[in-house]
Amino acid sequence: MTNRTRHFTTSFLLTLFGLLGLPPAAPAAVAPSGYQSASVCVECHPAIHKAWAASEHATAFTSPEFQIPYDRLRRANPARALPCEQCHNPMRFLLEKDDPKTDIFSQEGIGCDFCHSVESVNAKGPWPRYRGKPGIRFGPQGGNPANTAHMTRFSRLHITSEFCAGCHEFRNEYGVPILTTVSEWEQSFYRGEQVHCQFCHLPQLFDARFIDKKKNKGPVDHGMVGGHSSERLARAIPIKGTLVYSGDEARLSVTLKNETVGHKTPSGLPMHKIRLTSTLFDAQGAVIGRNDELFERVIGDGAGKPLDKPEQVFTEGREVLKDNRIAPKESRVLSQRFPLKGAVPVSALLVLVYERPILDGPPGTRTIEMPISRITVPAKADSPLIRYLLVSLVAIALIGLIIALKKRD
Numbered sequence: 001m002t003n004r005t006r007h008f009t010t011s012f013l014l015t016l017f018g019l020l021g022l023p024p025a026a027p028a029a030v031a032p033s034g035y036q037s038a039s040v041c042v043e044c045h046p047a048i049h050k051a052w053a054a055s056e057h058a059t060a061f062t063s064p065e066f067q068i069p070y071d072r073l074r075r076a077n078p079a080r081a082l083p084c085e086q087c088h089n090p091m092r093f094l095l096e097k098d099d100p101k102t103d104i105f106s107q108e109g110i111g112c113d114f115c116h117s118v119e120s121v122n123a124k125g126p127w128p129r130y131r132g133k134p135g136i137r138f139g140p141q142g143g144n145p146a147n148t149a150h151m152t153r154f155s156r157l158h159i160t161s162e163f164c165a166g167c168h169e170f171r172n173e174y175g176v177p178i179l180t181t182v183s184e185w186e187q188s189f190y191r192g193e194q195v196h197c198q199f200c201h202l203p204q205l206f207d208a209r210f211i212d213k214k215k216n217k218g219p220v221d222h223g224m225v226g227g228h229s230s231e232r233l234a235r236a237i238p239i240k241g242t243l244v245y246s247g248d249e250a251r252l253s254v255t256l257k258n259e260t261v262g263h264k265t266p267s268g269l270p271m272h273k274i275r276l277t278s279t280l281f282d283a284q285g286a287v288i289g290r291n292d293e294l295f296e297r298v299i300g301d302g303a304g305k306p307l308d309k310p311e312q313v314f315t316e317g318r319e320v321l322k323d324n325r326i327a328p329k330e331s332r333v334l335s336q337r338f339p340l341k342g343a344v345p346v347s348a349l350l351v352l353v354y355e356r357p358i359l360d361g362p363p364g365t366r367t368i369e370m371p372i373s374r375i376t377v378p379a380k381a382d383s384p385l386i387r388y389l390l391v392s393l394v395a396i397a398l399i400g401l402i403i404a405l406k407k408r409d
């Protein structure tokens, strides 16, 4: 059964039950109001549910990556841990204090009904930043309330970046910017073009709406993948390079372009990094030089010490020590020099990887690395003699031309 026929059957049954004055048999899905669990939505929105269930939003509260730092903080100071839940377990603040549903919703992290009950957001305001109207499902289409399995209402908010800003933009109590994805986007050309977060992170619907209205391209992808998708990353930052050597030095020039990322790259949590490793090889394949360059934002404790635990960054961050991330559409040109000490390079291998920490419990922080690009650049001998000869030839030709022109006058 397609969604649409199911929708028709459901509304037909609802009308019938309504006429007979009977409560609808199943599913419990059609309760008129109140927040509902994602296990209710799966019945009629299975594809969306599948993508969401595998997303970081669904595990925002339960994942060990969040729970370990959160637990450390809670043990040390429970009052400071509560604000984390504003974004990682948002239903807690919208439900009554002793509502038993809070437990269910904690298991669902950022659930369907949290996002779809949102009526307004005040991204810079006090907590809770989101206001909801449970029972009405706000979405990009709206529809005839009498005609659906539940009430729906068109919401412009849901198709703009402002919707995401309540969680993806954050300054801590010291005014230090911790999460800046939305303001990075606001300063980019994407804002002028009205290319909102949803365009890239909730795709397909865009196609269905604006490119070919009739062809159903399937429901919106709620996976909301970011730095976790290698496929996405591979297209995000193309690299180019040239390698020349002369005498006892090799010069490597690398250009990185933030081609498809709608904000700085990397973005999000300050622990996210992009690493460029350049390795020079000689004809025997031996390594004759190596260089690592990190693109990142580093938050410090106010005395110049970098903070590397998420809970510290949120609660103790007092300064931005470094930010050399690559802005949307920016081409970053890097010049690296390698002393050769008699060796002759034949190529350089350039490897770009995205890094993020995982499970930073004992025995220490581990990182996952995801490849972005990998290219090999051949080395060219840079002969100063040939260069001088070329320059002189061009100069002589120019002088000759000028003399010839003068003579004609």
Ligand code: HEC
Binding pocket: 038, 041, 042, 045, 048, 049, 050, 052, 053, 057, 110, 111, 112, 113, 115, 116, 139, 140, 141, 158, 159, 163, 198, 199, 202, 205, 206, 218, 219, 220, 222
């Ligand atoms: C983090 C917030 C968020 C969560 C969680 C979320 N959604 Fe959405 N959903 C959105 C936004 C934003 C849109 C609008 C996307 C657009 O139009 O660009 C949307 C669109 C939709 C649509 C309309 C699709 C269409 O083709 O018109 C449906 C239906 C929907 N979501 C159902 C669900 C269900 C069911 C779940 C849980 C399994 C869920 N959503 C979880 C934010 C969310």
Ligand code: HEC
Binding pocket: 003, 004, 006, 007, 008, 010, 027, 029, 030, 036, 037, 038, 040, 041, 042, 043, 044, 045, 112, 113, 116, 137, 138, 139, 140, 141, 142, 143, 144, 148, 149, 150, 152, 153, 154
């Ligand atoms: C009994 C089936 C059924 C259940 C259960 C159900 N939906 Fe829907 N939903 C539909 C149908 C059918 C539509 C299409 C309505 C339309 O086109 O107006 C829809 C549309 C939507 C939309 C799009 C609204 C818009 O205007 O863009 C959202 C958002 C949505 N549902 C969210 C949810 C959430 C969240 C849940 C769980 C809490 C849920 N739905 C449970 C059948 C269901």
Ligand code: HEC
Binding pocket: 161, 164, 168, 181, 182, 185, 190, 195, 196, 197, 198, 199, 200, 201, 225, 226, 227, 228, 232, 233, 236, 260, 261, 262, 263, 264, 265, 266, 267, 268, 269, 272
């Ligand atoms: C033009 C497409 C585009 C737009 C618009 C866009 N993004 Fe992204 N986003 C990407 C790509 C590609 C990645 C993966 C590369 C990366 O992580 O830098 C990404 C990654 C992310 C990440 C993971 C960051 C990291 O480095 O781990 C988050 C969070 C995110 N986006 C949120 C948002 C939000 C919120 C908005 C709206 C303000 C938005 N994005 C707008 C393309 C886009």
Ligand code: HEC
Binding pocket: 056, 057, 059, 060, 061, 063, 065, 066, 086, 087, 088, 090, 110, 115, 163, 164, 165, 166, 167, 168, 197, 198, 201, 202, 224, 225, 226, 227, 228, 268
């Ligand atoms: C209620 C708060 C909330 C809202 C609203 C929200 N997000 Fe998120 N989002 C989070 C949290 C928290 C995480 C990280 C979860 C984790 O890793 O534990 C996250 C993760 C993500 C990621 C994955 C980042 C990565 O590293 O791969 C993307 C992409 C993303 N969100 C995009 C969006 C977009 C686009 C919107 C608006 C349509 C949105 N989010 C709305 C809280 C939210």
Ligand code: HEC
Binding pocket: 056, 063, 065, 066, 069, 070, 073, 080, 081, 083, 084, 085, 086, 087, 088, 166, 167, 168, 169, 170, 179, 226, 267, 268, 269, 310, 311, 314, 315, 357
């Ligand atoms: C304003 C909303 C907000 C608040 C408050 C917040 N977070 Fe987050 N958190 C996010 C978002 C959004 C992400 C995802 C960023 C990304 O992936 O790029 C995230 C990601 C994380 C991650 C990385 C999870 C992963 O899967 O890699 C950890 C850990 C984390 N937060 C811990 C905390 C702790 C601890 C607190 C409280 C001190 C906290 N957060 C408060 C919004 C918030």
